Amino acid sequence: MKILASAYACEPGAGSEQGKGWNLALEMARQGHTVTVLTCGSHHRAAIERYLQNNDVPERLTFAWHDIPGWPGPGYQNPHRIRQHYYRWQMTARTAAAELHAENHYDVIHHLTWTVLRWPSFLGGLGPPFIFGPVGGGESAPWRLRQGFPRRGMAFEFKRDLLNLASRLDPMALRCLAQADVILVTDEATRRYVPPWWQGKAHVVPDIYAPPAVGEPVFLSKASSDGPSILFAGRLEYWKGVQFALGAVARLRGHIPGLRLTIAGTGPDEAYLRAIAEEKGIAGMVRFVGQVPHAEMHRLYGSHDIFLFPSLHDSAGQAIGEAMAHGLPIVCLDLGGPGVAVDSTCGVVIETRAQGRPAVEQRIAEALAQLCSDRDRLLALKAGAFARAEQYSYRRRVEAMVEQFYRPSPTKRVAGSAATPRGRPETP
Structure with a gap:
């Protein structure tokens, strides 16, 4: 197939959206498809051309x-006004996409990045079937779990709630959804905004991907004098939920000898989190x-036993796929993309419905304690994480995407299909 992929963020060797x-x-090209990537040149051209010169x-x-x-x-390092730049880029990209299609006659146009429902793409209605997503952004931090947010966080969440509500009336967002032949969403909360x-x-489709599996299932802490090791990796912002991880570890102090938590990342709430650890x-x-x-x-994934990712509204969370590829069981909340991607074969999903912060921290602590004390279960979940990583590999995900949404014609497929059952992703 001939595919035009719209990827504002696209860069080799990078994480996250890029x-x-x-x-x-x-991966689309490796599977035999002819792919043109429409991307932001000022952000990514130098890195991509440098990679192409030295790699096949x-x-x-x-x-x-x-x-x-x-x-x-x-x-991306100091992204002042990057959202405004992204929105304007999308608006002006339509002319470029139309010219590319007139020259190459694509079979499908797919919007890959960025992936937020309220930030529309303008590439629908150009002729080929238009795939939008997977997109997220409809998730919201439960009110009971906002207790203890920094003042900045409370203000941001309120603003985010208003923006999500406004998106239901945004003519640009509605036009994007109207022109899309397929709308892929990362979770049920985002789907409700359609x-x-x-x-x-x-269709609910997890937006989490995994690199090739690394290593074999082992219980690292049993092979050393150290205790169990837990890893969080991500930007240090209140909505990533690191405060819940700290609260859970505090509950386990004195109960699990040698227990340690590694926090990898930086962000505006680092001082807030350090203060919690001290307190x-x-x-x-x-x-x-x-x-x-x-x-x-x-190296970090390989030296830890469990990956803890208590994010409140992550649409994706690519670190989850990377952790599973290293055989790390995942402990996450039942919110956003992670709550869809993780199941009982590869981790523990913490229920948050009608729960306050103390209750959620206690549930996380209980899950960690059980994994740290039950070697057989931990090893089983490590093996399950490897298996889940294979399901979420780029190879498997692209195969499923093409089969389900590219052929036959997405318009024909959707016209004859029912909505995805609540909470059940279509892929992988």
Whole structure:
């Protein structure tokens, strides 16, 4: 098939959205499809061209650079006004996509990145079937779990709630959904933001991907003098839920000898989290290791036993796929994409319905305690994490995407299909 992939974020060797855009497009080409990637040149052209000079990629993978005249991308390290830049880029990309289609006659156009429902793409209605997503962003931090948020967090959540409500009336977002032949959403909460008359073409598809599996299932802490080791990796913002991880570890102090928590990442709420660790008397059990280069993350995954990811509204959370590829069982909340992607074969999903912060912290603590004390179950979940990682590999995900939503014609497929049952993802 001939595919036009819209990937504002797309870069080799990167994590998060940039890595996902690159790996999906590369895998499509490896599976024999002719792929043109429309991406932001000022953000990614130099890195992509440098990679192409030194590495072999399929000849059927090509790139089209699109930039906003007079406004280069602000970058990801200090992303001032990057959301405004992204929105404007999407609006101006339609002309570039139309010209590319007139020249290449694509079979399908797929919006890959960024993946937020309220941030529309304008590539529908150009002729080929248009796939939008997977997109998230409809999740919301439960009110009971907002207790203890920093003041900035309370204000941001309120603003986010208003933006999600406004998106239901946003003519640009509604136009995008109307023109999409297939709408892929990361979770049921986001799906509820799709108007009822388009629910039939909305499908729940986890937006989590895993690299090739690394290593074999082992219980690392039993092979050393150290106690069980727990890892969190992500941006240090209140909505990532690290405060729940700290509360859970505090409850286990004195009960599990040698227990330690490693926190990898930086962000605006690092001081807030360090203060919690000090207040709860667990600063000696917690290591803040800062931002770890993506290429070096395998070392951290390989030296820990459990991956704890208590995010409140992550649509994806690519660190989950990476952790599973290293055989780490996942402990997460039943919210957002992680709550859909993780099951009882590879981790523990903590129920949050009608629960306050103390109750959720206690449930996380109980799950960690059980895994740390039950070697057989931990090893079984490690093996399950490897298996789940294979299901979420880029190869398997692209195969499923093409089979389910590219052929036959997405329009024909959706017209004859029912909506996905509540909470049950279609893939992998």
